[in-house]
Amino acid sequence: xxxxxxxxxxxxxxxxxxxxxxxxxxxxxxxxxxxxxxxxxxxxxxxxxxxxxxxxxxxxxxxxxxxxxxxxxxxxxxxxxxxxxxxxxxxxxxxxxxxxxxxxxxxxxxxxxxx
Numbered sequence: 876x877x878x879x880x881x882x883x884x885x886x887x888x889x890x891x892x893x894x895x896x897x898x899x900x901x902x903x904x905x906x907x908x909x910x911x912x913x914x915x916x917x918x919x920x921x922x923x924x925x926x927x928x929x930x931x932x933x934x935x936x937x938x939x940x941x942x943x944x945x946x947x948x949x950x951x952x953x954x955x956x957x958x959x960x961x962x963x964x965x966x967x968x969x970x971x972x973x974x975x976x977x978x979x980x981x982x983x984x985x986x987x988x989x990x
Contacts, residue, residue, distance in 0.1 A: 901982065917975050918988040920965075929957070930971055932964040932978070932985075952977050 892902050915934045921927065932949070935942055939962065946964045950957045953973055957966035966974065971987050978985035 915983045915985040916988040917971050917985055919969055928969050930966040949974055
C-alpha cells in the first residue's frame with residue numbers, strides 16, 4: 876500500500892509524473908521526470924502502397940535507436956515485416972489491436988486512429 880504525502884516543501888526524490896519514489900517510477904523507459912506524450916497514434920495506411928495496408932505507429936518521443944528497437948519488438952510480436960521511416964514505425968498488415976495492446980503493456984498511452 877502506498878503512503879500519502881502529508882506535507883512536503885519540495886519534490887525530493889519523487890518522480891514529478893507518477894509521484895512515486897524515483898526507484899519505483901513507472902514512467903516509460905524508467906526515465907524519472909520524462910514527460911509522457913499526449914498519445915501514441917496507431918493507424919492504418921494504404922496510400923502509395925499499391926493497395927497493401929500497413930499499420931503505422933507515430934508520436935513516440937524516442938531517439939531513432941530506441942524507435943528501431945521498439946519496431947523490432949513489434950515486428951516479432953506481430954510475426955511480420957516492417958520498417959522505420961522518418962520516425963514512424965510501419966508494420967506490414969493490419970495489426971492495430973495487437974500493437975495498441977503491446978504499447979499499453981509497455982506503458983505508452985496508445986490509441987487507434989482513423990477508421
